[in-house]
Amino acid sequence: MTETAGPARSARATIRDVAREAGVSTSTVSRVLDERLPPSRSETAERVREVAARLGYRKDSRASALRRQQSGTIGVLVPRLSDTVMAILFESIAAAAAERQMFAIVATTADDPGSERSAVESLLDQHVDGLVLTTARPDDVVIPDLRERGIPLVLALRHDGVTSAVVGDDELGGYLATRHLLDLGHREIALVAGPPYASSAVGRVAGFTRAMTEAGIDDIDRLIHPSTFGMESGEEVGRHILSTSPRPTAVFAVNDNTAVGVLAAARAAGLSVPDQLSVVGYNDIPLAARLPVPLTTVHVPFDQIAARAVAALARLIASPDEAPPGTTTTLMPSLIPRASTAPPPGARAPR
Amino acid sequence: MTETAGPARSARATIRDVAREAGVSTSTVSRVLDERLPPSRSETAERVREVAARLGYRKDSRASALRRQQSGTIGVLVPRLSDTVMAILFESIAAAAAERQMFAIVATTADDPGSERSAVESLLDQHVDGLVLTTARPDDVVIPDLRERGIPLVLALRHDGVTSAVVGDDELGGYLATRHLLDLGHREIALVAGPPYASSAVGRVAGFTRAMTEAGIDDIDRLIHPSTFGMESGEEVGRHILSTSPRPTAVFAVNDNTAVGVLAAARAAGLSVPDQLSVVGYNDIPLAARLPVPLTTVHVPFDQIAARAVAALARLIASPDEAPPGTTTTLMPSLIPRASTAPPPGARAPR
DNA sequence: CTGTTAGCGCATTCAC
DNA sequence: GTGAATGCGCTAACAG
Numbered sequence: 001m002t003e004t005a006g007p008a009r010s011a012r013a014t015i016r017d018v019a020r021e022a023g024v025s026t027s028t029v030s031r032v033l034d035e036r037l038p039p040s041r042s043e044t045a046e047r048v049r050e051v052a053a054r055l056g057y058r059k060d061s062r063a064s065a066l067r068r069q070q071s072g073t074i075g076v077l078v079p080r081l082s083d084t085v086m087a088i089l090f091e092s093i094a095a096a097a098a099e100r101q102m103f104a105i106v107a108t109t110a111d112d113p114g115s116e117r118s119a120v121e122s123l124l125d126q127h128v129d130g131l132v133l134t135t136a137r138p139d140d141v142v143i144p145d146l147r148e149r150g151i152p153l154v155l156a157l158r159h160d161g162v163t164s165a166v167v168g169d170d171e172l173g174g175y176l177a178t179r180h181l182l183d184l185g186h187r188e189i190a191l192v193a194g195p196p197y198a199s200s201a202v203g204r205v206a207g208f209t210r211a212m213t214e215a216g217i218d219d220i221d222r223l224i225h226p227s228t229f230g231m232e233s234g235e236e237v238g239r240h241i242l243s244t245s246p247r248p249t250a251v252f253a254v255n256d257n258t259a260v261g262v263l264a265a266a267r268a269a270g271l272s273v274p275d276q277l278s279v280v281g282y283n284d285i286p287l288a289a290r291l292p293v294p295l296t297t298v299h300v301p302f303d304q305i306a307a308r309a310v311a312a313l314a315r316l317i318a319s320p321d322e323a324p325p326g327t328t329t330t331l332m333p334s335l336i337p338r339a340s341t342a343p344p345p346g347a348r349a350p351r
Numbered sequence: 352m353t354e355t356a357g358p359a360r361s362a363r364a365t366i367r368d369v370a371r372e373a374g375v376s377t378s379t380v381s382r383v384l385d386e387r388l389p390p391s392r393s394e395t396a397e398r399v400r401e402v403a404a405r406l407g408y409r410k411d412s413r414a415s416a417l418r419r420q421q422s423g424t425i426g427v428l429v430p431r432l433s434d435t436v437m438a439i440l441f442e443s444i445a446a447a448a449a450e451r452q453m454f455a456i457v458a459t460t461a462d463d464p465g466s467e468r469s470a471v472e473s474l475l476d477q478h479v480d481g482l483v484l485t486t487a488r489p490d491d492v493v494i495p496d497l498r499e500r501g502i503p504l505v506l507a508l509r510h511d512g513v514t515s516a517v518v519g520d521d522e523l524g525g526y527l528a529t530r531h532l533l534d535l536g537h538r539e540i541a542l543v544a545g546p547p548y549a550s551s552a553v554g555r556v557a558g559f560t561r562a563m564t565e566a567g568i569d570d571i572d573r574l575i576h577p578s579t580f581g582m583e584s585g586e587e588v589g590r591h592i593l594s595t596s597p598r599p600t601a602v603f604a605v606n607d608n609t610a611v612g613v614l615a616a617a618r619a620a621g622l623s624v625p626d627q628l629s630v631v632g633y634n635d636i637p638l639a640a641r642l643p644v645p646l647t648t649v650h651v652p653f654d655q656i657a658a659r660a661v662a663a664l665a666r667l668i669a670s671p672d673e674a675p676p677g678t679t680t681t682l683m684p685s686l687i688p689r690a691s692t693a694p695p696p697g698a699r700a701p702r
Numbered sequence: 703c704t705g706t707t708a709g710c711g712c713a714t715t716c717a718c
Numbered sequence: 719g720t721g722a723a724t725g726c727g728c729t730a731a732c733a734g
Binding site: 379382416 | 703704705706709710711712
Binding site: 026040042044063067068123 | 719725
């Protein structure tokens with residue numbers, strides 16, 4: 001029997017264990033192990049670090065958070081994790097947070113404004129130091145409230161026009177996708193537009209409209225069909241689009257999910273892609289490249305968006321009083337041509 | 352100016368604020384608001400609740416956790432969230448946890464045993480009360496360590512043969528999928544087998560083997576091709592399978608991702624599905640039903656698995672000393688026939 | 703049922 | 719540089 005009789009299951013070493021073992025006070029240990037301070041090279045400091053390592057000491061984040069009033073945790077709000085885009089974004093945010101010794105936790109809203117408040121509260125109950133929201137709406141009522149409460153806040157993927165945000169250039173992405181189809185010779189191009197409450201969808205519509213206007217296409221609005229972001233909606237809207245007359249020779253879908261739905265509708269209608277119908281998606285999720293007909297889509301640099309969002313949030317957390325100007329950072333998308341797009345039926349290949 | 356000069360940004364009400372306002376001690380407030388105790392109907396209790404509500408009081412989970420030695424948080428370990436199966440499982444776990452007033456946090460390992468340890472430590476650093484692991488391997492070195500440390504632990508989707516686990520019946524699922532193909536008249540059925548370290552994949556292989564053996568097929572091993580769980584691997588293995596001779600008339604893929612890869616390989620080889628090649632997947636992710644050729648697959652009750660796993664974990668957390676017998680709960684999968692399977696080329700339709 | 707006292711583990715004064 | 723004292727917000731043990 002060594003030592004005194006302790007708990008049967010090895011209890012975690014505390015700061016006091018380290019202090020005793022190193023022959024110093026707990027304050028000293030606390031200071032030596034404070035990541036924010038410049039690391040001391042003194043002999044005592046070395047010894048403390050050595051003892052801490054030997055005992056496998058890890059500071060109790062709850063106690064530390066309680067005292068510091070900072071938890072080193074950030075909250076991320078997404079509509080749903082079963083949407084690969086959101087899963088990838090969260091993974092990237094978690095990785096970016098880890099690089100800064102922070103931990104990211106997540107909650108979902110199902111894109112329902114009603115559950116947004118409770119999801120945010122569940123995050124705040126975990127005492128996050130700040131939030132990354134991907135659910136912003138123009139009329140969002142939760143965000144102003146968070147602002148007033150002084151909670152550090154950054155939007156990602158969608159913006160509300162007011163709060164600091166890191167987004168892709170959706171207008172440009174929409175323009176690139178549409179130009180790609182126009183350049184192939186398409187004129188009758190339908191748009192699966194996404195929901196009006198998401199700035200990302202609205203931006204892509206704007207890019208579509210600009211490209212179509214430039215091309216001298218008339219009455220563009222008739223080509224624009226609202227949807228949600230889901231596959232089902234894509235299929236439903238796709239079915240409708242393919243039954244309109246004149247039937248479009250190409251469809252630009254607001255994201256890869258709805259594009260998959262359009263592909264399903266195309267097959268159901270007996271149309272072959274890309275021979276009879278071209279389809280462009282958005283986001284370049286891993287699936288896009290591996291669909292039976294690889295999907296032409298717009299690549300979005302999610303890891304950059306995540307890294308910038310975390311960096312911006314970290315800055316806000318560090319200096320909460322430097323009035324944040326509410327800047328929007330915009331990152332560039334790029335078109336990835338694949339097999340789902342081709343010149344319209346009966347057209348000679350361009351060039 | 353009301354009240355005393357406080358911090359500019361509304362600080363959260365503490366238990367003391369409530370106590371003062373209600374004219375009682377903090378202990379009383381603490382007891383009245385203790386969810387674990389039966390709610391008192393006394394007048395004081397009512398008043399305390401009313402004041403707490405009015406002040407918008409929320410207990411500080413860190414302080415509470417520090418004192419109680421329970422955080423009300425559980426940790427979930429998954430290979431990756433960009434795999435829809437894992438995203439859905441985590442969402443279900445988070446929902447099941449919320450029903451019990453617990454919060455679920457997640458970390459990823461990329462199915463890499465090396466990063467498993469650090470991912471688990473990051474979870475433990477957050478002071479989770481217990482863990483749900485979906486990454487178990489037969490030779491897992493982290494799990495025994497967690498056991499020794501007395502950390503409540505439940506496996507999900509994969510088991511290690513020792514630890515308590517909640518899984519789908521992979522053997523049955525594999526059998527059902529294979530029987531479906533056999534019943535359609537296929538004899539030359541290839542298996543994209545998944546990795547040997549995952550019990551889920553191994554079980555599906557066993558079900559495949561049983562069905563094939565029952566059908567009197569010889570030399571089954573030649574039909575079994577290892578893979579990972581990813582789409583790329585499915586495509587690669589699919590390409591290989593379709594170049595073997597005799598070419599299989601059907602493929603059973605270990606999951607929907609690899610099935611998508613096989614579909615891509617089939618198209619690249621100019622084979623039409625299901626006319627020239629039948630394909631069965633596993634998991635029934637939302638995509639499966641909406642692929643251009645809707646995928647026949649095996650449905651897995653992820654929300655039940657999640658609910659059972661959380662329930663089991665909650666039990667372990669509540670009574671950590673009732674030696675847990677290491678039981679495995681097995682839930683039933685079901686085959687969902689869709690358009691990707693049909694009788695083999697040249698066969699009359701059965702019946 | 704209620705209040706008093708003590709302390710979870712840590713970080714911060716403030717002296718030295 | 720270092721250590722003693724104090725308290726973050728909450729809950730447990732105890733006495734009334």
